[in-house]
Amino acid sequence: MSEKxxxxxxxxxxxxxxxxxxxxxxxxxxxxxxxxxxxxxxxxDVVQGDAQRIMYxxxxxxxxxxxxxxxxxxxxxxxxxxxxxxxxxxxxxxASAEIGLIFTGLTLLLGSLWGRPVWGVWWAWDARLVxxxxxxxxxxxxxxxxxxxxxPIVRARRSAITAVIVFxxxxxxxxxxxxxxxxHQKATVxxxxxxxxxxxxxxxxxxxxxxxxxxxxxSLMNRRYQLAYLEEGLEETALDAAILQRSGGVK
Amino acid sequence: xxxxxxxxxxxxxxxxxxGGYVLRIALRTAVARGxxxxxxxxxxxxxxxPMSENGVHQ
Numbered sequence: 001m002s003e004k005x006x007x008x009x010x011x012x013x014x015x016x017x018x019x020x021x022x023x024x025x026x027x028x029x030x031x032x033x034x035x036x037x038x039x040x041x042x043x044x045d046v047v048q049g050d051a052q053r054i055m056y057x058x059x060x061x062x063x064x065x066x067x068x069x070x071x072x073x074x075x076x077x078x079x080x081x082x083x084x085x086x087x088x089x090x091x092x093x094x095a096s097a098e099i100g101l102i103f104t105g106l107t108l109l110l111g112s113l114w115g116r117p118v119w120g121v122w123w124a125w126d127a128r129l130v131x132x133x134x135x136x137x138x139x140x141x142x143x144x145x146x147x148x149x150x151x152p153i154v155r156a157r158r159s160a161i162t163a164v165i166v167f168x169x170x171x172x173x174x175x176x177x178x179x180x181x182x183x184h185q186k187a188t189v190x191x192x193x194x195x196x197x198x199x200x201x202x203x204x205x206x207x208x209x210x211x212x213x214x215x216x217x218x219s220l221m222n223r224r225y226q227l228a229y230l231e232e233g234l235e236e237t238a239l240d241a242a243i244l245q246r247s248g249g250v251k
Numbered sequence: 252x253x254x255x256x257x258x259x260x261x262x263x264x265x266x267x268x269x270g271g272y273v274l275r276i277a278l279r280t281a282v283a284r285g286x287x288x289x290x291x292x293x294x295x296x297x298x299x300x301p302m303s304e305n306g307v308h309q
Contacts, residue, residue: 035262050254054261061265099272106268113261117254216269223276230283 011088014225015218027219030212034060037205045202054114056205059188060213062107062132066170067217068100069139073167076160090156091232093163094146095224097139099217104136119183127176128184135173138166152232 015023038056045052075093078084111129112122123129146159177186189196189206198206252260 039258039262048254050258053258057261057265102268102272106265109264109268110261113257113264117252117257220273220276223273223280227276227280227283230280234283 012226012229013222014092015222020219020222023215023219023222027212027215030208030215034205034208034212037201037208042201042205048118051114051117054110055188056209058107058110058114059206060209061103061110063210064213064217065100065103065107065135066174067214068096068103069135069167069170071096071221072100072142072163076163079156079160080164087152087156087232090152090159091225091228092221093159094143095221095228097142097146097163099220099224101136101139101143103213103217104132104139108132108136124183126183127180128173128182131169131173131176135169138169142166 013020034056038053042053042056044050072093075089075096079086079089079093108129111132115124116122142159142162145162146155148155150158174187176182177184188198196203
């Protein structure tokens with residue numbers, strides 16, 4: 001498109017159109033299946049009753065946030081390493097961080113909705129909850145840094161360094177329930193013993209949720225990446241027009 | 252609110268948040284492609300604000 005892009009890698013979409021459509025269709029089917037199993041097919045929990053069904057959204061949303069921030073970090077490292085540096089990784093990092101932020105916000109909202117009937121409070125100053133809220137604000141800050149006007153290469157470098165630093169909070173969030181005594185329950189599936197404490201239809205529903213949210217993440221990434229590419233082109237066009245206007249002697 | 256109420260609220264909020272985000276991406280993509288204009292100036296022929304020496308609009 002233009003030589004002003006970070007390099008010549010002008011990949012405008014992450015997935016081929018046909019693959020993108022298949023992913024979209026699978027996402028819708030899996031979300032439908034999650035709704036059916038989560039609201040009807042899965043039995044109510046013996047202790048928490050129906051309130052436990054919120055887990056089928058809360059845990060997959062947290063999982064999708066982990067995946068999104070992991071991809072942001074990986075893409076940032078690939079951008080920082082000179083041999084793999086590409087504008088594609090910068091766009092992937094930015095797009096994935098934004099989607100991760102949405103999933104983190106959703107995790108906090110759903111956790112609050114689950115906490116009220118089970119704990120009796122909307123919020124508690126608990127290690128898992130606080131570290132997740134910190135995660136939300138760290139990535140909000142990362143996106144703010146990305147929005148600061150700068151040369152594309154300068155913006156990409158400082159964004160990549162920031163992404164690597166803020167990722168430190170992700171393992172803190174995950175292991176917080178093991179490192180500190182918390183009100184939040186311990187990991188149900190990925191616990192230190194790797195012994196899932198959920199079985200049967202309930203486990204199946206949780207896995208359907210994880211698959212659905214992973215597919216949703218891929219679908220959103222495909223769209224958000226394309227938007228980042230288009231908006232980058234618009235920024236360049238506006239910059240070219242401004243330079244032309246100034247060089248034309250306009251005061 | 253009953254447990255079922257909290258469950259329904261969680262599904263509705265998830266749909267609103269994710270649906271809203273999908274819509275936002277779709278609208279911004281349409282605008283970036285020039286297919287849709289969200290806001291138009293009242294007077295399209297109005298002169299633009301002059302620029303100072305450092306390129307900042309005055």
